[in-house]
Amino acid sequence: MRTYAIGDIHGHLDLLKAAHARIAADRERVGDSDAPVVHLGDLVDRGPDSAGVIDYLSQGIARGENWLVLRGNHDRMFAGFLGDATYHDPRLRPDYDWTHPRVGGIETLESYGIVDPGGRPPAQVQAETVAAVPASHRALLQGMLNSYRRGEVLFVHAGIRPGVALEEQTEDDLIWIRGEFHQDTRDHGVLVIHGHTPVEKPTHFGNRVDIDSGAAYGGPLTAIVVEDREVFVLTDAGRAPLLP
Template structure:
């Protein structure tokens, strides 16, 4: 059973140029939580601002670890085509690893054996428990290319690294302190952790990010908002409705065992 929880926080001092933003944390193949969360966001947006589409910004890591990566990508592809919402999709490090595997499967077999096997299995592709041979790696890559709909391939090619909106910047993992957003390196945006998380001074903009989590609570800081709550482990998928007046946390929750940070 999935329940919904909401709580309101004071805004960290930023403005969204008059239009609220719904930012969604790392999904990791948890389609059931995504479905429930999107339904709640739809109800909320329709009740508050029925005359214009809601703006949704997804912070990456749609695939791997959870059981239904294929259904998550299908839902996102449908949202992109829909006129009912405005959607911006950020690239996560897991989408980056998938794209590398599709290009060079032998060189990127580590992704498959660690987390990617769940994505392949969501498309109905059986992955052997033993490390595949180079020839088998190519066969698995080719099977994934065959099983993935064209809309999923297109979606992966159109992911963004940064979305700036008002006083906020949305990224997957974070940014390097002291470096302008426009000059950030792709790998840092996708992978950075402690150097960013431990930085307490203001950034160029308030950073909204995923990638790192501690438990089922978002990380609310003066300079950043972390909305990854480890959905594949905690059973909690988090969105934040960010407006000039408040940050409202919306969570879809199911029972799960909590573990510590992973991404």
């Protein structure tokens, strides 16, 4: 059972296309054109072309590519802003909002052609954004999955709350959790593939695999292939085993 996955993109369309090229090369080597590609969320914010990332993925899905897109916390904040200029994500610290310089919403708005999004009334900016974001982009944001399970592997943006059944996990935890999940060394019954928390390089912790390699902060964008519970990082030279 083969599944491809790509970590947190954060508006880097060039890195996303390169990751897909590595996946295409691996498909050709193994003769597989059907295995799904799971994008682990955080398509937007911080990087230069969030609009381009969403457009690229929505067009691919529309033409029948077997691509799945999970919801990240940044994606939820963008969708929330589209619905309400005063939206504040319940898990975001209270002194921040989506357009705070450390969050990255400004860069996303600029990618849609919004001028001076941080210097004008939020309601005005939000109205312009609603007009600028195509319906296909909104449909992608609204249709994102919170998790995707394939065999003994669970793909999710941030992680899971340990000790809680998979079907009872909350969206808040699936897209925001860190500490409790990272510190728990128990087997969760599935190998959890996640992003959300940047690491210097993709890391296998035994019960979970973190593939957010910090594209948001100038790092690379990781693409992997998972076969049963074996994980391989895709490089320009081919596969590299990722071991606990």
